Amino acid sequence: MVASPRIAIDAMGGDVGPATMVAGAAIARRRDSSLVFDLYGDESLIGPELAAHPGLASACTLHHTADAIEASEKPSRAIRRAKTTSMGMAINAVKDGKAHAALSGGNTGALMAIAKLALRTMAGIDRPALSALLPTLGDTDCVMLDLGANTECDAQNLVQFAVMGSAYARTVLEIDRPRVKLLNIGTEELKGTDELKDAAAMLREADYLPLRFDGFTEGDKLSRGDVDVVVTDGFSGNIALKTAEGTARFVTDLLRRAFESSLRSKAGFALSRPAFRLLKVHLDPNNHNGAVFLGLNGLVVKSHGSANPKGVANAIRVAASMVRNDITDKIAEDLDNFRAHAFNGGEGK
Incomplete structure (x- = not known):
């Protein structure tokens, strides 16, 4: 079990952006001091928000990028820009094993497309x-x-x-x-x-x-x-x-x-x-708050774009809970069980 979940946050996502995402992370950190965050986005916008939450700064690593996915951006274009955008970088942190889960309040279609391409679907899904x-x-x-x-x-x-x-x-x-x-x-x-x-x-x-x-x-x-x-x-x-x-x-x-x-x-x-x-x-x-993309080789959580800091904190709680309880492994075990019974025609029931 993971003792200190590391959550990669697209700080530029959502209707408000860094102000809400950082404040939500601060609430989540006060509730659970074991949480660690990687914040992806524009340092000039995120920095002042972090300064307003001094108790959060020690638990955060800020990764600067001025590039962000627009709310109305088509998934096909978002995929092409994934490597340089705050959303794509957060998801790639999960792919590369640098974070246990990614969180974004941004464009749902773009988030799904980038996550599916980067993480791929699980075997049997x-x-x-x-x-x-x-x-x-x-x-x-x-x-x-x-x-x-x-x-x-x-x-x-x-x-x-x-x-x-x-x-x-x-x-x-x-x-x-x-x-x-x-x-x-x-x-x-x-x-x-x-x-x-x-x-x-x-x-x-x-x-x-x-x-x-x-x-x-x-x-x-x-x-x-x-x-x-x-x-x-x-x-x-x-x-x-x-x-x-x-x-x-x-x-x-x-x-x-x-x-x-x-x-x-x-x-x-x-x-x-x-x-x-x-x-x-x-x-x-x-x-x-906190919708989850299930069936990927990695955890991605979607926060509602209009969520307030409390809503973002709840989405982080969902992500941390899934990390700690190894939901990906649970799904894999159940799928293996289902496929085994289906292949054997239901024998062993």
Whole structure:
């Protein structure tokens, strides 16, 4: 187990850039003094931010580059500039074994393209997937993947996502045998595409894996707390995620407008403030920040571009947790187990 995870941070990524990324690293360092960071970006911009957090400076190594990936930059162009950009240099630090994980709040498409080219996919994985934690009414969050890396997926891809998502849940949520469901238009076995039905059949047979396949779930059930890992293609997953985020903002804005509508409503808000503070904490995306590219030969974490320092710190926490728990090795072991049983026709079950 790694005692002091070293995280390579693209300090130029995100809507704000160095100010948020450095402040987030400072929070993470206060929470966990064993963390070490490599910051990649423009020294003239990062230096003053580091000076504002003297307790962080001793745990950081600054690598200067004035070149950064633009928010709207095409992945193809980002790949060609990877060696000189803060994002590409952070990922290459993982590739070269100089860091245990990379973190960026920058362009998602560019981050995926550079990471896939530099780190390559693991043996037994056809496509890496983007995974994140969603809040639920249960005791723990829910892992969901894919969230946009692959718009089209076959049954084998979905099964691989289930294996990777389960390893993520075991690592971050500390669930020994995660409950896995496939996102579908209904819970009945006859509903859904052929890819979903075939994936469900394979997962039902894979009772030797450290997961419990519970069939299908619908979009309105994602937050109920009765599933630990939700598996879907990147097209549906991204729409579901954005819809959930939009609904959360709609609810909070609607409540704020209602409580500001009259003096009586304002008085009611004063009495209900503790409950609404809890609601805000639960729905705040910064408390669930840190999407992970699973299936690569190295760890890459995507922070939301609009994340605040607390959100960046939470993304760093996710990265450190995966490093310490060897999630890549867990995925590899589960994939080897799955392939062995599939090759032997299920013998030894």
